[in-house]
Amino acid sequence: MKKRQVQASVKDERLVKKRRDQMIKGAVTLFIQKGFHRTTTREIAKAAGFSIGTLYEYIRTKEDVLYLVCDSIYDQVRERLYEGLDTKKGTIESLKQGISDYFKVVDEMQDEVLVMYQEVKSLSKDALPYVLKKELEMVAMFEHVVTLCVENGELDLAMEEVKMIAHNIFVQGQMWAFRRWTLQKMYSLEQYIQLQTELLFQGIQGSASAVEFQPDSRSQK
Amino acid sequence: MKKRQVQASVKDERLVKKRRDQMIKGAVTLFIQKGFHRTTTREIAKAAGFSIGTLYEYIRTKEDVLYLVCDSIYDQVRERLYEGLDTKKGTIESLKQGISDYFKVVDEMQDEVLVMYQEVKSLSKDALPYVLKKELEMVAMFEHVVTLCVENGELDLAMEEVKMIAHNIFVQGQMWAFRRWTLQKMYSLEQYIQLQTELLFQGIQGSASAVEFQPDSRSQK
Amino acid sequence: MKKRQVQASVKDERLVKKRRDQMIKGAVTLFIQKGFHRTTTREIAKAAGFSIGTLYEYIRTKEDVLYLVCDSIYDQVRERLYEGLDTKKGTIESLKQGISDYFKVVDEMQDEVLVMYQEVKSLSKDALPYVLKKELEMVAMFEHVVTLCVENGELDLAMEEVKMIAHNIFVQGQMWAFRRWTLQKMYSLEQYIQLQTELLFQGIQGSASAVEFQPDSRSQK
Amino acid sequence: MKKRQVQASVKDERLVKKRRDQMIKGAVTLFIQKGFHRTTTREIAKAAGFSIGTLYEYIRTKEDVLYLVCDSIYDQVRERLYEGLDTKKGTIESLKQGISDYFKVVDEMQDEVLVMYQEVKSLSKDALPYVLKKELEMVAMFEHVVTLCVENGELDLAMEEVKMIAHNIFVQGQMWAFRRWTLQKMYSLEQYIQLQTELLFQGIQGSASAVEFQPDSRSQK
DNA sequence: TATGAATGAGACTTCATTCAT
DNA sequence: TATGAATGAAGTCTCATTCAT
Numbered sequence: 001m002k003k004r005q006v007q008a009s010v011k012d013e014r015l016v017k018k019r020r021d022q023m024i025k026g027a028v029t030l031f032i033q034k035g036f037h038r039t040t041t042r043e044i045a046k047a048a049g050f051s052i053g054t055l056y057e058y059i060r061t062k063e064d065v066l067y068l069v070c071d072s073i074y075d076q077v078r079e080r081l082y083e084g085l086d087t088k089k090g091t092i093e094s095l096k097q098g099i100s101d102y103f104k105v106v107d108e109m110q111d112e113v114l115v116m117y118q119e120v121k122s123l124s125k126d127a128l129p130y131v132l133k134k135e136l137e138m139v140a141m142f143e144h145v146v147t148l149c150v151e152n153g154e155l156d157l158a159m160e161e162v163k164m165i166a167h168n169i170f171v172q173g174q175m176w177a178f179r180r181w182t183l184q185k186m187y188s189l190e191q192y193i194q195l196q197t198e199l200l201f202q203g204i205q206g207s208a209s210a211v212e213f214q215p216d217s218r219s220q221k
Numbered sequence: 222m223k224k225r226q227v228q229a230s231v232k233d234e235r236l237v238k239k240r241r242d243q244m245i246k247g248a249v250t251l252f253i254q255k256g257f258h259r260t261t262t263r264e265i266a267k268a269a270g271f272s273i274g275t276l277y278e279y280i281r282t283k284e285d286v287l288y289l290v291c292d293s294i295y296d297q298v299r300e301r302l303y304e305g306l307d308t309k310k311g312t313i314e315s316l317k318q319g320i321s322d323y324f325k326v327v328d329e330m331q332d333e334v335l336v337m338y339q340e341v342k343s344l345s346k347d348a349l350p351y352v353l354k355k356e357l358e359m360v361a362m363f364e365h366v367v368t369l370c371v372e373n374g375e376l377d378l379a380m381e382e383v384k385m386i387a388h389n390i391f392v393q394g395q396m397w398a399f400r401r402w403t404l405q406k407m408y409s410l411e412q413y414i415q416l417q418t419e420l421l422f423q424g425i426q427g428s429a430s431a432v433e434f435q436p437d438s439r440s441q442k
Numbered sequence: 443m444k445k446r447q448v449q450a451s452v453k454d455e456r457l458v459k460k461r462r463d464q465m466i467k468g469a470v471t472l473f474i475q476k477g478f479h480r481t482t483t484r485e486i487a488k489a490a491g492f493s494i495g496t497l498y499e500y501i502r503t504k505e506d507v508l509y510l511v512c513d514s515i516y517d518q519v520r521e522r523l524y525e526g527l528d529t530k531k532g533t534i535e536s537l538k539q540g541i542s543d544y545f546k547v548v549d550e551m552q553d554e555v556l557v558m559y560q561e562v563k564s565l566s567k568d569a570l571p572y573v574l575k576k577e578l579e580m581v582a583m584f585e586h587v588v589t590l591c592v593e594n595g596e597l598d599l600a601m602e603e604v605k606m607i608a609h610n611i612f613v614q615g616q617m618w619a620f621r622r623w624t625l626q627k628m629y630s631l632e633q634y635i636q637l638q639t640e641l642l643f644q645g646i647q648g649s650a651s652a653v654e655f656q657p658d659s660r661s662q663k
Numbered sequence: 664m665k666k667r668q669v670q671a672s673v674k675d676e677r678l679v680k681k682r683r684d685q686m687i688k689g690a691v692t693l694f695i696q697k698g699f700h701r702t703t704t705r706e707i708a709k710a711a712g713f714s715i716g717t718l719y720e721y722i723r724t725k726e727d728v729l730y731l732v733c734d735s736i737y738d739q740v741r742e743r744l745y746e747g748l749d750t751k752k753g754t755i756e757s758l759k760q761g762i763s764d765y766f767k768v769v770d771e772m773q774d775e776v777l778v779m780y781q782e783v784k785s786l787s788k789d790a791l792p793y794v795l796k797k798e799l800e801m802v803a804m805f806e807h808v809v810t811l812c813v814e815n816g817e818l819d820l821a822m823e824e825v826k827m828i829a830h831n832i833f834v835q836g837q838m839w840a841f842r843r844w845t846l847q848k849m850y851s852l853e854q855y856i857q858l859q860t861e862l863l864f865q866g867i868q869g870s871a872s873a874v875e876f877q878p879d880s881r882s883q884k
Numbered sequence: 885t886a887t888g889a890a891t892g893a894g895a896c897t898t899c900a901t902t903c904a905t
Numbered sequence: 906t907a908t909g910a911a912t913g914a915a916g917t918c919t920c921a922t923t924c925a926t
Binding site: 122165 | 342353360376381384392393396400412423425426
């Protein structure tokens with residue numbers, strides 16, 4: 001499945017890239033504030049720094065903007081996720097590191113993750129599969145890392161368990177963003193990482209006192 | 222915090238309740254199909270079985286409908302959750318049963334959970350807290366059950382861990398709905414419950430072969 | 443082929459008829475002045491005496507207005523044509539009378555005929571057939587009258603000739619409207635009727651001095 | 664009345680002529696397909712083989728294109744009409760020949776005639792007279808030929824009749840194009856010419872059996 | 885209490901035209 | 906002379922909300 005093409009009237013590829021980057025940047029800000037539906041194309045154009053006419057030289061419909069935004073955010077997250085997970089050698093330690101890196105990425109890109117998360121559903125039936133595919137690719141990265149641990153004998157898991165775990169990790173990352181209204185009141189990022197990692201590895205029954213919880217390490221925002 | 226009041230022009234309380242129930246029923250169906258923003262008030266009125274004029278006798282704005290819908294869904298989920306968790310006596314077995322019950326409720330109310338989940342963000346700053354409060358109450362139910370286990374000595378967990386666990390359970394339930402496009406392709410509900418429970422209790426490191434996975438038990442839909 | 447239905451949101455048939463009549467009346471005036479394409483829906487609404495929102499309660503698209511206008515004009519012309527031709531008894535005299543009546547109708551409805559004439563081409567492929575069918579019905583009326591003359595032995599014509607004659611009469615009527623910029627400078631309506639009738643019956647070769655031409659009878663406008 | 668000037672930024676007369684010819688050629692095709700209003704200047708430029716910027720080096724407004732197109736079509740029709748009528752010597756035979764030639768020209772240039780016919784009204788008050796003048800010149804050609812016949816004693820007609828006849832011939836030619844949706848279903852060009860000529864000369868009353876009608880001679884398209 | 889016609893702000897999108905390169 | 910990116914006025918249409926009946 002190739003990248004879904006968004007048609008532009010302008011030919012110059014470099015310019016298209018540049019203008020779309022402006023557009024995406026402006027749109028993300030607006031979508032964060034008011035959501036996709038409550039943001040007008042005029043506002044997007046303005047935030048991007050050009051006229052409404054120019055906006056439509058680079059997209060066909062408003063929904064194209066949403067697609068471009070989602071696509072861009074996914075790419076960024078994935079890229080950063082990839083950096084972190086790429087070099088892992090299939091040890092538990094490296095898995096923990098990978099999770100920690102991912103949670104930090106989500107933390108840094110909270111707003112973007114939130115937007116992507118809340119607005120994908122507004123994508124047309126046409127565009128949705130392209131975006132969901134990217135999501136699955138990210139899940140697959142975790143799957144891969146966990147699988148390596150299994151192959152190395154560090155973990156003993158069935159394939160179904162591996163998949164489930166990968167999904168859980170992925171969602172727990174997103175959760176930090178979409179439940180921030182409560183989670184981030186209770187935990188610092190470090191605590192969140194520590195707790196989730198511990199629970200993931202030890203489970204409930206073995207978790208007690210496995211790690212010393214540090215209530216004071218909460219980072220201020 | 223009391224229930225947020227939605228103003229109605231009509232005085233007869235019984236009638237208000239009746240009309241709003243019609244309204245919510247119709248609206249949920251529509252929101253499932255097209256989302257809140259793409260559903261018109263006319264459509265809601267029609268689906269509810271009365272005229273647009275009548276609709277506005279029972280609400281003030283379109284957003285009121287969304288609030289009513291979210292509120293109603295939360296109430297239903299919470300009610301059913303309560304039934305399941307209420308009688309639990311603080312044993313691990315009862316906790317497992319509670320989780321299982323909850324996941325089943327989510328499965329049965331998938332559409333509703335999805336709507337609620339995707340559209341809460343469209344609520345005004347005014348209405349949001351009321352809905353989020355309900356969510357926290359549900360999380361608190363799990364918290365309570367886990368706490369009982371701790372008090373009974375069945376589990377050994379810090380308060381922060383308890384809270385985290387409650388959130389995880391809650392989100393993993395929702396996850397079954399909002400990631401159904403992939404999860405429900407891979408697992409039957411029973412498998413999902415089994416796997417998540419196992420991972421929750423044993424964690425990764427101890428999970429292996431804890432339970433025999435049954436690939437063929439997948440229920441057909 | 444039934445009348446093409448233009449969808450209205452409003453249910454009350456009587457009201458629909460009334461509003462559409464207002465709409466048509468306003469639109470004709472505007473189309474006469476500036477043509478269909480240069481007339482905006484807002485202008486139509488205003489000319490009709492209601493808001494743009496109300497306009498769209500009675501039509502679906504701007505093109506519907508054009509269809510309604512064309513349809514209405516055709517109906518009027520046809521109705522009046524029918525009155526004149528209906529009672530004719532298949533004599534040459536009655537045919538002449540019918541032609542004269544038709545030309546007078548066209549003269550009185552010049553603006554409308556012109557609009558219809560110039561704008562039909564803007565109708566969608568969907569609506570066009572309905573309008574062209576009406577035109578053919580009008581041609582058929584002349585055909586019928588001429589055929590009666592043939593059957594009565596007053597004229598001796600082949601079927602192909604009858605059809606051709608009917609088309610010629612019809613177009614010569616329209617011509618009085620769409621070439622008014624030159625014809626109406628040269629002839630009064632009476633002269634036009636007299637001349638065309640004479641040429642139709644006598645032809646060129648026998649036409650000379652058949653009728654005394656009356657240069658002074660030109661009507662003033 | 665001189666030819667209306669369309670301003671160009673480019674000085675080189677030869678180039679202006681060349682570019683405008685390209686432009687007209689492309690525009691006619693487009694106007695045939697979608698009409699003047701639904702054709703964009705971009706499309707015209709593209710069809711002409713150059714950029715939108717270049718287009719505007721050779722015209723001032725979109726309407727200029729329409730003027731150029733109409734002007735060009737009229738010139739072509741007139742030129743070909745002139746060829747046919749020029750050498751006629753004022754006999755009935757030559758008049759018939761002239762009519763036949765003219766109808767054949769219209770047949771060959773159907774699309775163009777149709778465009779010109781349907782779009783002249785979109786010309787501004789400013790440009791219209793220039794085009795109508797050309798039309799009158801063509802009518803005058805027929806007038807001239809008929810007048811010659813009168814002067815030669817071949818026909819006996821008053822001046823008003825001559826003018827009327829000229830207009831009729833002219834319109835009956837156009838009619839072949841603008842009523843082709845029905846006429847060309849019923850008659851071949853040859854039949855059309857034959858019938859119209861016969862009716863023109865003999866009229867209704869004398870037309871019978873004047874010419875043997877040949878139903879089978881219809882040419883296939 | 886119920887209805888549904890009326891309203892008009894405002895949304896998305898197009899396209900003729902300009903102008904710097 | 907040729908290009909095509911940029912512009913923004915203006916067009917069509919939608920829909921939440923009101924109010925007279």
